[in-house]
Amino acid sequence: MKFQQLATTTALLAAVFGLTACVSAEDEPSKPSESFAEHMHGHLDQISAVKAAVIAGDLDAVREPAKWLAEHEQPAGMPSAWAPYVNSMRMQARVAVSATDLDTVAGAVSEMARSCGDCHQASGFAVAFGFDQRPPADVQNVTTQMQRHLWAADRMWDGLIGPSDKAWEWGTEMLSEVTLTSAQVTSEPAKEQQVDGLVQAIREVGNQGSTAPAGESRSAVYGRFLSLCANCHSLTGGGPAG
Ligand code: HEC
Numbered sequence: 198m199k200f201q202q203l204a205t206t207t208a209l210l211a212a213v214f215g216l217t218a219c220v221s222a223e224d225e226p227s228k229p230s231e232s233f234a235e236h237m238h239g240h241l242d243q244i245s246a247v248k249a250a251v252i253a254g255d256l257d258a259v260r261e262p263a264k265w266l267a268e269h270e271q272p273a274g275m276p277s278a279w280a281p282y283v284n285s286m287r288m289q290a291r292v293a294v295s296a297t298d299l300d301t302v303a304g305a306v307s308e309m310a311r312s313c314g315d316c317h318q319a320s321g322f323a324v325a326f327g328f329d330q331r332p333p334a335d336v337q338n339v340t341t342q343m344q345r346h347l348w349a350a351d352r353m354w355d356g357l358i359g360p361s362d363k364a365w366e367w368g369t370e371m372l373s374e375v376t377l378t379s380a381q382v383t384s385e386p387a388k389e390q391q392v393d394g395l396v397q398a399i400r401e402v403g404n405q406g407s408t409a410p411a412g413e414s415r416s417a418v419y420g421r422f423l424s425l426c427a428n429c430h431s432l433t434g435g436g437p438a439g
């Protein structure tokens with residue numbers, strides 16, 4: 198909030214005194230501002246870092262990129278019709294910044310991705326992700342099945358942000374094919390039942406996701422999905438390295 202007020206005040210002062218008043222003689226006379234596409238790539242890097250932190254079960258790693266998304270300046274000259282998308286993106290980013298559990302972040306980052314997709318749709322633009330890359334071959338071991346999970350998660354993510362029905366469908370289809378048994382995932386019998394439940398829940402998310410229409414049903418499915426990754430990695434101590 199403070200940041201926004203400060204930014205507004207600065208903008209007003211600049212308007213009142215003329216921009217040149219703030220620029221010292223040594224500064225470049227007319228330094229071009231970053232392009233809109235560059236700004237968007239910044240968005241993508243930061244929101245993807247939040248998502249990766251959820252998958253890894255790392256709440257601390259959420260804060261910095263979520264704070265950037267909540268506070269960064271929007272590019273100049275943006276049509277005012279797009280403001281609601283930016284506002285909802287920032288609101289969800291603030292939810293992620295102050296969250297005390299990963300389930301909350303999972304929901305918030307999925308809603309943020311929906312705002313990205315909504316604005317792209319509204320502006321008649323679809324981000325072209327390279328989602329035609331092949332998934333890892335279906336080998337029956339935990340590492341490979343996890344890489345297939347990740348592939349599915351990434352396609353569904355592209356599907357939300359693009360937005361792209363095709364990317365979404367590829368991801369959910371893959372999910373419903375993932376095969377894991379609890380004994381593969383944990384060697385502690387006491388945890389098997391819980392792990393079985395999580396594996397089953399992942400398949401259900403794949404099934405629900407494949408019939409979910411574009412929009413909030415999909416981001417809701419995605420939020421549940423990310424929580425499952427986080428929960429099982431916290432439970433088993435597994436997850437992406439790093
Ligand atoms: C206010 C509307 C709006 C919001 C919100 C928005 N985008 Fe965009 N985005 C656009 C527009 C318009 C373009 C097309 C820009 C152009 O013409 O290159 C774009 C383009 C992109 C591109 C492609 C850039 C390129 O290489 O051309 C990416 C990646 C992207 N957005 C990611 C995101 C992500 C991730 C989010 C959410 C965190 C997001 N955007 C939120 C409007 C928005």
Ligand code: HEC
Pocket residue numbers: 252339340343344346347350382383392393395396399422423425426427429430433434435436437438
């Ligand atoms: C049922 C429990 C469980 C669920 C659910 C789960 N994981 Fe995992 N994950 C594990 C375990 C255990 C490991 C460590 C496995 C190993 O030895 O490589 C792991 C490892 C990983 C790895 C590292 C694989 C590698 O290359 O070494 C990635 C990436 C991963 N998981 C992604 C995901 C994603 C994305 C999701 C959510 C869609 C998910 N996982 C859901 C248990 C789970």
